Amino acid sequence: MPSASETGTDLTSRNPYGHGNGVSDFLSNVSRFKIIESTLREGEQFANAFFDTQKKIEIARALDEFGVDYIELTNPCASEQSRLDCEAICKLGLKAKILTHIRCHMDDARIAVATGVDGVDVMIGTSSLMRQHSHGKDIEYIKKTAIEVINFVKSQGIEVRFSTEDSFRSDLVDLLSIYSAVDQVGVNRVGVADTIGCASPRQVYELIRVLRGVVSCDIETHFHDDAGCAIANAYCALEAGATHIDTSVLGIGERNGITPLGGLMARMVATHPEYVKSKYRLDKIKDIEDLVAEAVEINIPFNNYITGFCAFTHKAGIHAKAILNDPSTYEIINPADFGMTRYVHFASRLTGWNAIRSRAQQLNISMTDKQYKECTAKIKALADIRPIAIDDADSIIRAYYRNIQSGEDSPLMDLTADEAAQLAAKEKEFGEVASA
Numbered sequence: 001m002p003s004a005s006e007t008g009t010d011l012t013s014r015n016p017y018g019h020g021n022g023v024s025d026f027l028s029n030v031s032r033f034k035i036i037e038s039t040l041r042e043g044e045q046f047a048n049a050f051f052d053t054q055k056k057i058e059i060a061r062a063l064d065e066f067g068v069d070y071i072e073l074t075n076p077c078a079s080e081q082s083r084l085d086c087e088a089i090c091k092l093g094l095k096a097k098i099l100t101h102i103r104c105h106m107d108d109a110r111i112a113v114a115t116g117v118d119g120v121d122v123m124i125g126t127s128s129l130m131r132q133h134s135h136g137k138d139i140e141y142i143k144k145t146a147i148e149v150i151n152f153v154k155s156q157g158i159e160v161r162f163s164t165e166d167s168f169r170s171d172l173v174d175l176l177s178i179y180s181a182v183d184q185v186g187v188n189r190v191g192v193a194d195t196i197g198c199a200s201p202r203q204v205y206e207l208i209r210v211l212r213g214v215v216s217c218d219i220e221t222h223f224h225d226d227a228g229c230a231i232a233n234a235y236c237a238l239e240a241g242a243t244h245i246d247t248s249v250l251g252i253g254e255r256n257g258i259t260p261l262g263g264l265m266a267r268m269v270a271t272h273p274e275y276v277k278s279k280y281r282l283d284k285i286k287d288i289e290d291l292v293a294e295a296v297e298i299n300i301p302f303n304n305y306i307t308g309f310c311a312f313t314h315k316a317g318i319h320a321k322a323i324l325n326d327p328s329t330y331e332i333i334n335p336a337d338f339g340m341t342r343y344v345h346f347a348s349r350l351t352g353w354n355a356i357r358s359r360a361q362q363l364n365i366s367m368t369d370k371q372y373k374e375c376t377a378k379i380k381a382l383a384d385i386r387p388i389a390i391d392d393a394d395s396i397i398r399a400y401y402r403n404i405q406s407g408e409d410s411p412l413m414d415l416t417a418d419e420a421a422q423l424a425a426k427e428k429e430f431g432e433v434a435s436a
Helices: 053-066 080-090 106-114 128-135 139-155 172-184 201-212 230-240 261-271 273-279 282-295 317-325 353-362 369-385 390-406 417-435
Strands: 034-037 070-073 097-103 119-125 159-165 189-194 218-223 244-247
Touching: 034 261, 053 070, 053 080, 053 282, 070 080, 080 097, 097 106, 097 159, 106 119, 106 139, 119 128, 119 139, 119 189, 139 159, 139 172, 159 172, 159 218, 172 189, 172 201, 189 201, 201 218, 201 230, 218 230, 230 244, 230 261, 244 261, 261 273, 261 282, 317 353, 353 369, 353 390, 369 390, 369 417
Parallel strands: 034 070, 034 244, 070 097, 097 119, 119 159, 159 189, 189 218, 218 244
Antiparallel strands: none
Protein backbone atom coordinates (compact mmCIF):
# COMPACT_ATOMS: atom_id res chain seq x y z
CA MET A 1 0.00 0.00 0.00
CA PRO A 2 1.44 3.45 -0.89
CA SER A 3 2.33 5.67 2.06
CA ALA A 4 0.78 9.01 2.89
CA SER A 5 3.93 10.84 1.82
CA GLU A 6 4.05 8.98 -1.49
CA THR A 7 0.44 9.72 -2.34
CA GLY A 8 0.65 13.38 -1.31
CA THR A 9 -1.88 13.02 1.50
CA ASP A 10 -2.09 16.19 3.59
CA LEU A 11 -0.51 14.96 6.81
CA THR A 12 -2.05 17.79 8.85
CA SER A 13 -5.42 16.04 8.44
CA ARG A 14 -4.17 13.51 10.99
CA ASN A 15 -2.63 16.08 13.31
CA PRO A 16 -4.67 16.72 16.47
CA TYR A 17 -2.84 19.95 17.27
CA GLY A 18 -3.55 23.53 16.24
CA HIS A 19 -4.79 24.60 12.82
CA GLY A 20 -5.22 22.15 10.00
CA ASN A 21 -7.38 19.66 11.88
CA GLY A 22 -10.49 20.41 9.88
CA VAL A 23 -10.64 23.94 11.28
CA SER A 24 -10.45 26.72 8.69
CA ASP A 25 -9.74 30.38 9.40
CA PHE A 26 -11.56 32.67 6.99
CA LEU A 27 -8.65 35.16 7.06
CA SER A 28 -5.95 32.58 6.37
CA ASN A 29 -4.24 32.59 2.99
CA VAL A 30 -1.98 29.58 3.46
CA SER A 31 -3.66 27.89 0.51
CA ARG A 32 -3.82 30.92 -1.80
CA PHE A 33 -0.66 33.00 -1.34
CA LYS A 34 1.56 34.64 -3.95
CA ILE A 35 5.35 34.88 -4.12
CA ILE A 36 7.28 38.07 -4.78
CA GLU A 37 10.71 36.71 -5.66
CA SER A 38 13.43 39.19 -4.71
CA THR A 39 16.68 37.45 -5.61
CA LEU A 40 17.33 40.17 -8.21
CA ARG A 41 16.69 42.94 -5.66
CA GLU A 42 17.24 41.78 -2.07
CA GLY A 43 19.63 39.12 -3.35
CA GLU A 44 21.82 41.77 -4.98
CA GLN A 45 22.46 43.07 -1.46
CA PHE A 46 24.10 39.76 -0.49
CA ALA A 47 27.79 40.22 0.29
CA ASN A 48 29.04 38.02 -2.59
CA ALA A 49 26.46 39.01 -5.19
CA PHE A 50 27.34 40.45 -8.57
CA PHE A 51 24.89 39.65 -11.34
CA ASP A 52 25.69 40.90 -14.82
CA THR A 53 22.86 41.42 -17.28
CA GLN A 54 23.00 37.92 -18.75
CA LYS A 55 23.04 36.31 -15.33
CA LYS A 56 20.03 38.40 -14.25
CA ILE A 57 18.16 37.31 -17.36
CA GLU A 58 19.07 33.66 -16.73
CA ILE A 59 17.85 33.86 -13.12
CA ALA A 60 14.67 35.71 -14.11
CA ARG A 61 13.81 33.06 -16.70
CA ALA A 62 14.47 30.26 -14.21
CA LEU A 63 12.22 31.90 -11.62
CA ASP A 64 9.54 32.42 -14.24
CA GLU A 65 9.70 28.76 -15.25
CA PHE A 66 9.35 27.81 -11.59
CA GLY A 67 6.14 29.85 -11.51
CA VAL A 68 6.75 32.79 -9.16
CA ASP A 69 4.02 35.41 -9.36
CA TYR A 70 6.31 38.44 -9.29
CA ILE A 71 10.01 39.15 -9.84
CA GLU A 72 11.35 42.18 -8.00
CA LEU A 73 14.33 44.11 -9.38
CA THR A 74 16.80 46.58 -7.91
CA ASN A 75 15.87 50.27 -7.96
CA PRO A 76 16.73 51.58 -11.46
CA CYS A 77 18.01 54.72 -9.75
CA ALA A 78 20.76 52.70 -8.03
CA SER A 79 22.97 52.82 -11.13
CA GLU A 80 22.73 53.25 -14.87
CA GLN A 81 23.31 49.53 -15.37
CA SER A 82 20.51 48.73 -12.91
CA ARG A 83 18.16 50.84 -15.04
CA LEU A 84 19.27 49.14 -18.26
CA ASP A 85 18.93 45.68 -16.68
CA CYS A 86 15.42 46.54 -15.50
CA GLU A 87 14.43 47.54 -19.03
CA ALA A 88 15.99 44.37 -20.49
CA ILE A 89 14.09 42.05 -18.14
CA CYS A 90 10.83 43.90 -18.77
CA LYS A 91 11.22 43.11 -22.47
CA LEU A 92 11.58 39.33 -21.96
CA GLY A 93 7.84 38.72 -22.05
CA LEU A 94 7.83 36.60 -18.90
CA LYS A 95 4.61 35.32 -17.32
CA ALA A 96 5.66 36.73 -13.94
CA LYS A 97 4.96 40.39 -13.31
CA ILE A 98 8.09 42.53 -13.07
CA LEU A 99 8.40 44.92 -10.15
CA THR A 100 11.04 47.36 -9.04
CA HIS A 101 11.72 48.59 -5.53
CA ILE A 102 12.10 52.34 -4.97
CA ARG A 103 12.32 54.98 -2.29
CA CYS A 104 9.21 56.99 -1.51
CA HIS A 105 10.25 59.81 -3.80
CA MET A 106 8.75 61.20 -7.00
CA ASP A 107 12.08 61.21 -8.85
CA ASP A 108 12.49 57.47 -8.24
CA ALA A 109 8.89 56.83 -9.26
CA ARG A 110 9.25 58.60 -12.60
CA ILE A 111 12.40 56.69 -13.53
CA ALA A 112 10.89 53.37 -12.39
CA VAL A 113 7.71 53.78 -14.42
CA ALA A 114 9.73 54.64 -17.55
CA THR A 115 11.50 51.25 -17.47
CA GLY A 116 8.31 49.41 -18.42
CA VAL A 117 7.76 47.50 -15.17
CA ASP A 118 4.37 46.03 -14.26
CA GLY A 119 4.49 47.51 -10.79
CA VAL A 120 6.44 49.68 -8.37
CA ASP A 121 7.22 48.79 -4.75
CA VAL A 122 7.51 51.98 -2.70
CA MET A 123 9.31 51.93 0.66
CA ILE A 124 10.18 54.32 3.51
CA GLY A 125 11.33 53.80 7.09
CA THR A 126 8.75 54.57 9.78
CA SER A 127 10.43 53.63 13.08
CA SER A 128 11.83 56.45 15.19
CA LEU A 129 15.34 55.15 14.48
CA MET A 130 14.82 55.20 10.72
CA ARG A 131 13.17 58.61 10.79
CA GLN A 132 15.97 60.07 12.89
CA HIS A 133 19.00 58.43 11.30
CA SER A 134 17.93 57.49 7.76
CA HIS A 135 15.76 60.14 6.10
CA GLY A 136 14.80 62.67 8.80
CA LYS A 137 11.11 62.93 7.85
CA ASP A 138 8.09 62.94 10.16
CA ILE A 139 4.97 60.81 9.86
CA GLU A 140 2.86 63.51 8.22
CA TYR A 141 5.51 64.05 5.55
CA ILE A 142 5.70 60.28 4.95
CA LYS A 143 1.93 60.06 4.58
CA LYS A 144 1.72 63.03 2.22
CA THR A 145 4.61 61.87 0.02
CA ALA A 146 3.35 58.29 -0.08
CA ILE A 147 -0.04 59.42 -1.35
CA GLU A 148 1.61 61.60 -4.01
CA VAL A 149 3.82 58.78 -5.29
CA ILE A 150 0.97 56.24 -5.21
CA ASN A 151 -1.35 58.51 -7.17
CA PHE A 152 1.34 59.09 -9.78
CA VAL A 153 2.11 55.39 -10.25
CA LYS A 154 -1.60 54.53 -10.44
CA SER A 155 -2.06 57.20 -13.09
CA GLN A 156 0.43 55.27 -15.25
CA GLY A 157 -1.80 52.19 -15.17
CA ILE A 158 0.51 49.88 -13.21
CA GLU A 159 0.48 48.25 -9.76
CA VAL A 160 1.83 50.00 -6.70
CA ARG A 161 2.73 48.73 -3.26
CA PHE A 162 3.56 50.90 -0.28
CA SER A 163 5.68 49.41 2.49
CA THR A 164 6.93 50.72 5.77
CA GLU A 165 10.51 49.83 6.64
CA ASP A 166 11.35 48.53 10.13
CA SER A 167 7.64 47.92 10.70
CA PHE A 168 8.03 45.95 13.92
CA ARG A 169 9.90 48.76 15.67
CA SER A 170 7.45 51.39 14.45
CA ASP A 171 4.67 52.85 16.56
CA LEU A 172 1.44 50.90 15.92
CA VAL A 173 -0.70 54.05 15.73
CA ASP A 174 1.69 55.53 13.16
CA LEU A 175 1.65 52.33 11.11
CA LEU A 176 -2.11 51.98 11.02
CA SER A 177 -2.55 55.67 10.21
CA ILE A 178 -0.21 55.43 7.21
CA TYR A 179 -1.60 52.12 5.97
CA SER A 180 -5.17 53.38 6.25
CA ALA A 181 -4.31 56.53 4.29
CA VAL A 182 -2.65 54.70 1.39
CA ASP A 183 -5.42 52.08 1.33
CA GLN A 184 -7.99 54.83 0.88
CA VAL A 185 -6.22 56.16 -2.24
CA GLY A 186 -6.23 52.72 -3.85
CA VAL A 187 -2.78 51.19 -3.26
CA ASN A 188 -2.70 47.58 -4.51
CA ARG A 189 -0.74 46.24 -1.55
CA VAL A 190 0.65 47.46 1.72
CA GLY A 191 3.92 45.96 2.86
CA VAL A 192 5.06 44.96 6.33
CA ALA A 193 8.83 44.56 6.66
CA ASP A 194 10.78 42.98 9.48
CA THR A 195 13.86 44.81 8.29
CA ILE A 196 16.19 43.71 11.07
CA GLY A 197 14.76 40.24 11.72
CA CYS A 198 13.57 41.02 15.24
CA ALA A 199 9.95 39.83 15.00
CA SER A 200 8.62 36.59 16.46
CA PRO A 201 5.82 34.54 14.87
CA ARG A 202 3.38 35.68 17.55
CA GLN A 203 4.21 39.34 16.94
CA VAL A 204 3.77 38.82 13.21
CA TYR A 205 0.41 37.13 13.61
CA GLU A 206 -0.92 39.84 15.89
CA LEU A 207 0.21 42.77 13.69
CA ILE A 208 -1.05 41.23 10.44
CA ARG A 209 -4.35 40.28 12.07
CA VAL A 210 -4.88 43.87 13.22
CA LEU A 211 -3.80 45.27 9.85
CA ARG A 212 -6.17 42.92 8.02
CA GLY A 213 -9.02 44.62 9.86
CA VAL A 214 -7.83 48.09 8.82
CA VAL A 215 -7.08 47.79 5.10
CA SER A 216 -9.00 46.19 2.25
CA CYS A 217 -6.01 45.87 -0.09
CA ASP A 218 -3.55 42.95 -0.26
CA ILE A 219 -0.82 42.61 2.37
CA GLU A 220 2.78 41.81 1.43
CA THR A 221 5.35 40.71 4.00
CA HIS A 222 9.14 40.78 4.03
CA PHE A 223 11.05 38.92 6.75
CA HIS A 224 14.76 38.99 7.48
CA ASP A 225 16.32 35.93 9.08
CA ASP A 226 18.72 37.45 11.61
CA ALA A 227 17.06 35.57 14.48
CA GLY A 228 16.07 32.48 12.48
CA CYS A 229 12.32 33.15 12.23
CA ALA A 230 11.88 34.16 8.58
CA ILE A 231 10.02 31.04 7.41
CA ALA A 232 7.90 30.73 10.55
CA ASN A 233 7.07 34.43 10.35
CA ALA A 234 6.04 34.11 6.71
CA TYR A 235 3.73 31.21 7.53
CA CYS A 236 2.16 33.03 10.49
CA ALA A 237 1.65 36.11 8.33
CA LEU A 238 -0.33 34.03 5.84
CA GLU A 239 -2.37 32.49 8.66
CA ALA A 240 -3.23 35.99 9.85
CA GLY A 241 -4.36 37.21 6.42
CA ALA A 242 -1.27 38.31 4.48
CA THR A 243 -1.46 37.57 0.77
CA HIS A 244 2.10 37.92 -0.57
CA ILE A 245 5.48 36.69 0.72
CA ASP A 246 8.87 38.06 -0.35
CA THR A 247 11.53 35.38 -0.94
CA SER A 248 14.99 34.98 -2.39
CA VAL A 249 16.78 31.89 -3.65
CA LEU A 250 18.74 30.33 -0.76
CA GLY A 251 17.55 33.31 1.29
CA ILE A 252 20.40 35.52 0.07
CA GLY A 253 20.17 39.20 0.91
CA GLU A 254 21.33 41.87 3.32
CA ARG A 255 23.15 40.32 6.31
CA ASN A 256 21.58 36.87 6.93
CA GLY A 257 19.05 37.39 4.15
CA ILE A 258 15.31 36.78 4.01
CA THR A 259 12.76 33.98 3.70
CA PRO A 260 14.32 31.39 1.33
CA LEU A 261 12.22 30.30 -1.62
CA GLY A 262 13.01 26.60 -1.10
CA GLY A 263 12.40 26.79 2.64
CA LEU A 264 9.03 28.44 2.15
CA MET A 265 8.07 25.78 -0.39
CA ALA A 266 9.04 23.07 2.11
CA ARG A 267 6.83 24.65 4.77
CA MET A 268 3.87 25.17 2.45
CA VAL A 269 3.97 21.80 0.67
CA ALA A 270 4.01 20.07 4.06
CA THR A 271 0.71 21.69 4.97
CA HIS A 272 -1.04 22.52 1.68
CA PRO A 273 0.47 20.24 -0.98
CA GLU A 274 -2.37 20.47 -3.49
CA TYR A 275 -2.11 24.23 -3.92
CA VAL A 276 1.68 24.34 -3.98
CA LYS A 277 2.18 21.40 -6.34
CA SER A 278 -0.47 22.65 -8.75
CA LYS A 279 0.99 26.15 -8.94
CA TYR A 280 4.77 25.86 -8.73
CA ARG A 281 7.32 23.68 -10.56
CA LEU A 282 8.88 22.25 -7.43
CA ASP A 283 11.22 20.05 -9.45
CA LYS A 284 13.00 23.23 -10.61
CA ILE A 285 14.12 24.28 -7.11
CA LYS A 286 17.44 22.45 -7.23
CA ASP A 287 18.38 23.88 -10.64
CA ILE A 288 17.54 27.41 -9.48
CA GLU A 289 19.53 27.03 -6.28
CA ASP A 290 22.52 25.59 -8.13
CA LEU A 291 22.36 28.50 -10.58
CA VAL A 292 22.31 31.16 -7.86
CA ALA A 293 24.83 29.37 -5.61
CA GLU A 294 27.32 29.26 -8.47
CA ALA A 295 26.67 32.91 -9.34
CA VAL A 296 27.40 34.11 -5.79
CA GLU A 297 30.16 31.54 -5.21
CA ILE A 298 28.73 29.69 -2.22
CA ASN A 299 28.07 26.04 -1.44
CA ILE A 300 24.55 24.86 -0.71
CA PRO A 301 24.47 24.03 3.03
CA PHE A 302 24.32 20.34 4.00
CA ASN A 303 21.07 20.98 5.89
CA ASN A 304 19.45 23.21 3.29
CA TYR A 305 15.72 22.72 2.92
CA ILE A 306 14.97 20.16 0.19
CA THR A 307 18.30 20.29 -1.64
CA GLY A 308 20.92 19.88 1.10
CA PHE A 309 22.68 16.55 0.74
CA CYS A 310 21.34 15.45 4.13
CA ALA A 311 17.76 16.62 3.55
CA PHE A 312 16.40 13.14 2.81
CA THR A 313 19.18 11.01 4.30
CA HIS A 314 18.29 8.44 6.98
CA LYS A 315 21.03 6.82 9.05
CA ALA A 316 19.87 5.39 12.38
CA GLY A 317 18.77 1.76 12.22
CA ILE A 318 15.27 2.32 13.60
CA HIS A 319 14.77 5.22 11.19
CA ALA A 320 15.93 3.16 8.24
CA LYS A 321 13.61 0.28 9.07
CA ALA A 322 10.59 2.56 9.34
CA ILE A 323 11.48 4.55 6.21
CA LEU A 324 11.82 1.37 4.18
CA ASN A 325 8.40 0.22 5.37
CA ASP A 326 6.63 3.58 5.01
CA PRO A 327 8.52 6.82 4.21
CA SER A 328 5.89 8.97 5.94
CA THR A 329 7.16 7.69 9.30
CA TYR A 330 10.14 10.05 9.18
CA GLU A 331 9.37 12.32 6.22
CA ILE A 332 6.80 15.11 6.19
CA ILE A 333 7.83 15.93 2.60
CA ASN A 334 8.01 13.54 -0.34
CA PRO A 335 11.39 14.12 -2.03
CA ALA A 336 9.93 13.04 -5.38
CA ASP A 337 7.76 16.18 -5.38
CA PHE A 338 10.98 18.17 -5.75
CA GLY A 339 12.70 15.79 -8.15
CA MET A 340 14.87 14.52 -5.29
CA THR A 341 15.43 11.03 -3.88
CA ARG A 342 15.82 9.72 -0.35
CA TYR A 343 18.94 7.90 0.75
CA VAL A 344 19.19 5.30 3.49
CA HIS A 345 22.72 5.56 4.91
CA PHE A 346 23.91 2.04 5.60
CA ALA A 347 27.70 2.37 5.86
CA SER A 348 28.07 3.20 9.56
CA ARG A 349 28.05 1.71 13.04
CA LEU A 350 24.45 2.94 13.43
CA THR A 351 23.11 0.86 10.58
CA GLY A 352 20.47 -1.80 11.05
CA TRP A 353 19.89 -5.07 9.26
CA ASN A 354 16.85 -3.73 7.40
CA ALA A 355 19.07 -1.14 5.73
CA ILE A 356 21.65 -3.80 4.85
CA ARG A 357 18.93 -6.05 3.45
CA SER A 358 17.66 -3.18 1.30
CA ARG A 359 21.16 -2.46 0.03
CA ALA A 360 21.84 -6.14 -0.70
CA GLN A 361 18.63 -6.34 -2.70
CA GLN A 362 19.76 -3.27 -4.69
CA LEU A 363 22.91 -5.26 -5.45
CA ASN A 364 20.74 -8.24 -6.54
CA ILE A 365 21.87 -10.30 -3.55
CA SER A 366 19.27 -12.38 -1.74
CA MET A 367 19.92 -13.99 1.67
CA THR A 368 17.98 -15.16 4.68
CA ASP A 369 17.13 -12.74 7.50
CA LYS A 370 19.67 -14.52 9.72
CA GLN A 371 22.38 -14.01 7.10
CA TYR A 372 21.48 -10.31 6.66
CA LYS A 373 21.84 -9.89 10.41
CA GLU A 374 25.21 -11.66 10.47
CA CYS A 375 26.43 -9.50 7.58
CA THR A 376 25.19 -6.38 9.38
CA ALA A 377 27.15 -7.36 12.50
CA LYS A 378 30.35 -7.55 10.43
CA ILE A 379 29.73 -4.11 8.88
CA LYS A 380 29.05 -2.62 12.31
CA ALA A 381 32.16 -4.23 13.73
CA LEU A 382 34.35 -2.69 11.02
CA ALA A 383 32.61 0.68 11.43
CA ASP A 384 33.51 0.61 15.12
CA ILE A 385 37.19 0.48 14.14
CA ARG A 386 37.32 3.14 11.42
CA PRO A 387 35.03 5.17 9.16
CA ILE A 388 33.74 3.11 6.27
CA ALA A 389 32.56 4.21 2.84
CA ILE A 390 29.69 2.88 0.78
CA ASP A 391 32.20 0.88 -1.28
CA ASP A 392 33.48 -0.75 1.93
CA ALA A 393 29.98 -1.83 2.98
CA ASP A 394 29.21 -3.08 -0.53
CA SER A 395 32.45 -5.06 -0.58
CA ILE A 396 31.57 -6.73 2.73
CA ILE A 397 28.06 -7.61 1.51
CA ARG A 398 29.40 -9.10 -1.72
CA ALA A 399 32.25 -10.99 -0.01
CA TYR A 400 29.93 -12.33 2.68
CA TYR A 401 27.55 -13.58 0.00
CA ARG A 402 30.41 -15.20 -1.95
CA ASN A 403 31.46 -17.05 1.20
CA ILE A 404 27.92 -18.35 1.63
CA GLN A 405 27.82 -19.55 -1.96
CA SER A 406 31.26 -21.16 -1.86
CA GLY A 407 31.16 -22.46 1.71
CA GLU A 408 34.48 -20.76 2.40
CA ASP A 409 35.48 -18.32 5.14
CA SER A 410 37.62 -15.89 3.16
CA PRO A 411 38.42 -12.44 4.61
CA LEU A 412 35.70 -9.93 3.73
CA MET A 413 38.15 -7.08 3.18
CA ASP A 414 41.85 -6.38 2.89
CA LEU A 415 42.82 -5.10 6.33
CA THR A 416 46.06 -4.25 8.10
CA ALA A 417 47.19 -6.63 10.81
CA ASP A 418 46.12 -4.16 13.46
CA GLU A 419 42.69 -3.67 11.86
CA ALA A 420 42.22 -7.42 11.51
CA ALA A 421 42.99 -7.91 15.21
CA GLN A 422 40.60 -5.14 16.22
CA LEU A 423 37.91 -6.53 13.93
CA ALA A 424 38.26 -10.01 15.41
CA ALA A 425 37.86 -8.55 18.89
CA LYS A 426 34.79 -6.58 17.84
CA GLU A 427 33.20 -9.61 16.19
CA LYS A 428 33.80 -11.56 19.38
CA GLU A 429 32.05 -8.83 21.37
CA PHE A 430 29.12 -8.87 18.95
CA GLY A 431 28.92 -12.66 19.24
CA GLU A 432 28.90 -12.55 23.03
CA VAL A 433 26.17 -9.89 23.06
CA ALA A 434 24.08 -11.86 20.56
CA SER A 435 24.33 -15.06 22.58
CA ALA A 436 23.66 -13.38 25.95
